[in-house]
Amino acid sequence: MNERRMLDDQHFETMIEEESICTSSNVVYDAPHKALYDTPMHYCPGCGHGVVHRLLAEVFEEMDIIKEVIGVAPVGCSVLAYNYLNIDMSEAAHGRASAVATGIKRVLPDKLVFSYQGDGDLAAIGTGETIHTCNRGENILILFINNGIYGMTGGQMAPTTLPGMKSTTSPFGRNVETMGNPLKITDLVAQLPGTVYVTRQAVHKPVNVRKTKKAIQKAFEYQQNGGKGTCFIEVVSNCPSNWKMTPLDSNKWMEENMLPFYPLGDLKTPSGKEN
Amino acid sequence: MAKVKGDIIIDIEKCKGCELCTDACPQDSLETAKQVNSKGYLYIVKIEDNCTGCTNCALVCPEGAITVYRKVNNQKKEIAKFKNITNDITLTVNE
């Protein structure tokens, strides 16, 4: 008996208890619950729209401006943005979001107004509105999601589609001789005297997500402090469904193909400093 | 050095299985599960206990499905010694 005990002693194991650290005092990141409705979004898995919506909501909560912002949704995949952002929002006809935002801002100058637009919306059917809003220097933020394609309607070529890039209307790749060159509309509006802050960001990596959030915050701060012109943030994004790639592949493709053509960074800042 | 311990909770009903979080995790803590949620998406689970609470996964998640927790110097305590051998189960509980 004694002998057995000794033998068994060697088979003792130690059980360590570790309290769960998942308590409210240990939270270091939680998705916004006030400015973002607690509802699933309709976007395809891995789509950048969801990240940008979340960042907007985070900025609204952190700056405590939920009651002061008014958004204008586009026509495109983000047409239902007002189903997710718990703020005042209006829909605009295809491409006219910056014009509608202009009207809202002029009537309610104390509100913080922004338009949220895709590349088909902002740089194709809405090119005129975009350029003139920026040229007039309206005190609004234009948030531009550039995924190089018409996402909502099934992947047609957009003005932003890269040379050689396949889409349903350029099945052999975009031929710049017959279809023209991609439009770098962000570079274009940076040339206009009406814009004060023009930047190009992305949301495919944690570091880029942080930078985009900072840019959004900066833009609303400029507007809050009087605003002396249009803020324009391009977010180079993906469309896994119409690029016909997995979300991870789409981000990799974006990094290798979109970013060399649409390089990230500030194009224009109020202080004149670029980075 | 202060030991940092992290943990996450994934809202598996919101998850769409895009795997952006698994790719962003420097600790390789996450993996796609073999089950689907009610919408039919293969959701993400934490498979390793090495999370540092860096928030990378939550930052890239398009669904806002991840909550991250972090604690410095998490206490571990020994609560029992046990063995389980046929005919002789012994449990020694501390305290």
Ligand SMILES: Cc1ncc(C[n+]2csc(CCOP(=O)(O)OP(=O)(O)O)c2C)c(N)n1
């Ligand atoms: C006047 C008008 N013309 C065309 C359409 C069809 N249409 C809907 S969304 C869209 C393009 C959307 O692409 P984009 O703005 O890039 O948004 P994404 O879905 O890629 O986010 C088009 C052409 C429309 N709704 N109204």
Ligand code: SF4
């Ligand atoms: S079609 Fe493209 S842009 Fe639209 S939700 Fe799906 S992935 Fe996003």
Ligand code: SF4
């Ligand atoms: S918080 Fe960091 S370490 Fe933990 S699961 Fe997320 S990415 Fe991995």
Ligand code: SF4
């Ligand atoms: S990033 Fe979010 S939605 Fe995508 S797999 Fe991870 S938890 Fe799910």
Ligand SMILES: [Mg+2]
């Ligand atoms: Mg688009």
